[in-house]
Amino acid sequence: MNKITKLTIVLGIVSAIAGGVLAGVYQMTAPVIQAQNIKELRAGLSEVFPGSYKFEEFKGTLNSPDPAATFGKIYLVKKDGKLVGMIIDVTTPGDQAPIEMLVGVNKNGTINGVKILKSLETPGLGANANNPHYYVNKEKKITFLGQFKGKKITDPFVPKKDVIALTGATITSTAVSKGVKAAGVAAYDYMNKEAGS
Amino acid sequence: MKKLKIIWNGIVPSNPVLILAIGLCSVVAVTNFVKNALLMSFAFSFVLILSEVIVSSIRKWIPDEIRVPIFVVVIATFTTIAALLSHAYFPAVYDAIKLYILLVVVNCIIIGRAEAFAYKNGIFDSLLDGIGMSIGYSWVIIAIAVIRELFGNGTIAGLRIMPQTYQPALVMILPPAGFLVLGVLVGWLEWNIKRKEANKK
Numbered sequence: 001m002n003k004i005t006k007l008t009i010v011l012g013i014v015s016a017i018a019g020g021v022l023a024g025v026y027q028m029t030a031p032v033i034q035a036q037n038i039k040e041l042r043a044g045l046s047e048v049f050p051g052s053y054k055f056e057e058f059k060g061t062l063n064s065p066d067p068a069a070t071f072g073k074i075y076l077v078k079k080d081g082k083l084v085g086m087i088i089d090v091t092t093p094g095d096q097a098p099i100e101m102l103v104g105v106n107k108n109g110t111i112n113g114v115k116i117l118k119s120l121e122t123p124g125l126g127a128n129a130n131n132p133h134y135y136v137n138k139e140k141k142i143t144f145l146g147q148f149k150g151k152k153i154t155d156p157f158v159p160k161k162d163v164i165a166l167t168g169a170t171i172t173s174t175a176v177s178k179g180v181k182a183a184g185v186a187a188y189d190y191m192n193k194e195a196g197s
Numbered sequence: 198m199k200k201l202k203i204i205w206n207g208i209v210p211s212n213p214v215l216i217l218a219i220g221l222c223s224v225v226a227v228t229n230f231v232k233n234a235l236l237m238s239f240a241f242s243f244v245l246i247l248s249e250v251i252v253s254s255i256r257k258w259i260p261d262e263i264r265v266p267i268f269v270v271v272i273a274t275f276t277t278i279a280a281l282l283s284h285a286y287f288p289a290v291y292d293a294i295k296l297y298i299l300l301v302v303v304n305c306i307i308i309g310r311a312e313a314f315a316y317k318n319g320i321f322d323s324l325l326d327g328i329g330m331s332i333g334y335s336w337v338i339i340a341i342a343v344i345r346e347l348f349g350n351g352t353i354a355g356l357r358i359m360p361q362t363y364q365p366a367l368v369m370i371l372p373p374a375g376f377l378v379l380g381v382l383v384g385w386l387e388w389n390i391k392r393k394e395a396n397k398k
Binding site: 006016021026033036095124125 | 230258
């Protein structure tokens, strides 16, 4: 047997064993991980819409009014079978990497809650957007995300005007505000068309 | 005594970060907060110790020409196992370390130790070398993280140490300070070693 064949066989055997072990571990952990993901998603959804609501995945698509904001999954929020709000998974370009967030919108056109799912902002500056102990309004203990609660979607959503910006992180503040606004407008339009028909 | 020396070797004389100076990119990345450094230490130790043991136990069957690809396969396998297990059973931990666990696979300390130690030594010695190197890596990154978090955020492992009026030096938790603190530690250790040598004379 020449050398190259021997080497190929040895490397093949090692890779096959490694592959087999990985397949085994994957089989073992996949159902647990999937259950974990569903639980996490539910926790995220009920964070932007706390209380006893039913969440349903929205089958259609909504167009984002802002080209910088892209929509992922969309959920309908129902209470006693009636549509009361929507949750949109929005992604906007952040300072270093895209910021993905869940935005809960009430049928009456106010924001119900915002939760950041993924972000890679600068620690100490933009990352404070997601810090539950960093208050943009220290007296009232309002966090950066907390300030969106109850905000009308007809507001301009511009940092340093109607949105309190994070110190030294205008890009992050703008990215989050844009995402919230886009989701709010799109969800409100859809829900009101639905009510009209 | 000789066995203890193998462990001690990784902690100070051949410390992977301060003396060998390998795998520094992940050191800078994870040392901004103590929690990150701790989690990285766990992921690192798991992969390093198991990889060294496996590489050492199959070293007689590894043809010299393809040893590096085989090391990579072994290391990547353990990294993926660590990622899957922590994702399934410690989701909160996984959330915090998923970025770093991927850094482990490209960490040159692990491939370096597989090549320099496990490939040439017995299983038990390789286990000890893995433990020593893991302790050596962990204490350094945790020490750097303590310094950076204390000055950059006023806390250690999330506990407030500095008074509320302390204005955190933000640069300390940004990447450049990783190099600054690392450099100071390397200098401090070198100074100590040189001083000891001088005293002996």
